[in-house]
Amino acid sequence: MSSYPPAGPPRRTAQIPQQTTLRRRLAGLRGPAVPPRPLDARALAALAANPGCGRRALLDGAGVDKTALAAALGAPAPFGQSQFAIVRGNSFEAKVKGDGGAELLRLVHEHLGSAAQPPGPRARVPDLTAAGPEGRAARTALALREATAAARAEEAWTLLDHPMLALEVAGSPVYLEPDAVVVHPDGRWTVVEIKSFPLLDGAADPAKVGAAARQSAVYVLALENTAQKLEGAEVGHRVLLVCPKDFSNLPAAAPVDIRRERAVTRRQLERLTRVEDLAAALPEGISFDPALPAEELTEAVATVDAAYAPECLAACELAFHCRASARAAGQVTTLGRSVRGELGALATVGQALAAASGPGPGPDPTAEALRHAARLRTEALHTAAEAASCRC
Template structure:
């Protein structure tokens, strides 16, 4: 299924002043850590986190920063999984992508064009990819772009993304191909992993739409091809995944991100996340200058999640209990406020959240009261247990 792409201007390069400020934040000797589609999908899922938006925009290596803070991250692929994924991808693309085209139903397409996408730097590769896509569209043949480079503006800074492959069909339709090493057993894969792959692919589709808006006759398919090992073998199989929902959410959430220059402008002069010559206390003080929006989902998507979780727990923030719980509690923002409201020591009785907490506390006390013990005494004992 395809849709007419939305026309949009190419990503704007940061101003000289902003580039200098981001270099100061990153550290003069640190190379910028590139943003990828997985990071952008996680950023779009939590657009209220200014900390991640700034660190990603500045290209700070969050894994190294988390380790320096004393909260090393468990996020990311193991070396074994990385090597297995590369080997599987090489098998899928072997022999000019014949197996990949078979999975797309294009085995009878005849000659397949394999454009050369090499260029200097990510900007050059993105420009070369855009040219190759333009030349392939309307050529009447199938073109397979292996690891093209796409550009997308995120919070005022350009991000460069590299999908596994993009196939240009004879009718001018562009299809994103995502190759993953998790298995598809009996034509079904782990729902959480498929969801993560769909969110990642939606970022690629969004970036492709920016290119397709300037190419006559081009359209971007909103059904991406997910290629995985079949059952318990290393043979590839595929499934078409509709990413329209993920695309809509990603587009909306990325648009909500505060621009990086606005976040940087609110920080004290001289603040930096440079790891060289700085203690964990100094780095922690610098990181705490930028507001965060921790949620348990961050543990599966952000390298700084353990650090932010510790700080949220230390502050007693209800966000540490989950977004759904936070939404139910209304104006109660700390665990202390919640407990006080449940005990009847604070909060307006007419507040639905306060009334629900008091009702829950009463039911809990009644359930925990031993047989023959007055309810008031049982309530006091239950309250003491809750405080402990």
């Protein structure tokens, strides 16, 4: 008779108290009356762009409302769209998806499915309503399975309007909602992103297109997780970006290859430390409840390491607070990631200035380069001063 304990049920039973403890711990970090703020694809893309920031990883994983936290710290960030932009975007999306998604499917066929038969009036648009995000994710997975089977049997097009996808990030499930997913007659799945910025002469602002590509890469990763459970399913590496044409409200589209963004996002998300590990390293009693005094919140935020860079100003609600802290500490990260990389072990502006002005111990290439730059600056200032005195 074997002396080993039975595998399976005891292990699952042991995990339940751990999960309950983690949920209570994260709820304590948010505050007793603060509901968790769910992550979306835009936040995940920004998190993946800076995986070394434990502060953002912990706060996002715990569902902390960083907008309210930044305001309580006295450093609010002007994030979010104007009400006019939101209304305009919703109106344009409704126009694109009107008439059973006929125009949207036409654009997908024109740009990404010309070899297949055109979508007819009987294109499938399944109902994806269900209770809660978990229920909607399960309903979406079932709809994708049924759509793939219908594509093989009937060569039918299927439009999934606002499906719900699941992706595990740092050990926690995240639920994502793309604008649309189209299942082609060959069974291929395509992510569709609908944006309100215009396509002028067939091209859009590169910065906005890049942000949309990074956001779409998160959706593609989540779709790939679902596709792995379905034999023969394939997720397209090109997404369709639908925007207003020129200065009108007519929809236009452009395919965007997101293979590079997908690879980078996957690698960065895999580097993220698990939320429970970050929470376990915090002192007992730490809370980020926005109702707490600013001094207490400042001390709590300081217990979590951050990796500030100027790029954070466009992607994180706490960027202004982190920038002020980095400047007060004289960190060279305030000068940009490229400068930080060039300076090597010199982590503060004071250390860099000391290395540039003194001989320094031993042959240090970074210090020598700084001293050379300081000499060039001194010579340039001396030459400029001489030229100014001659003109006088």
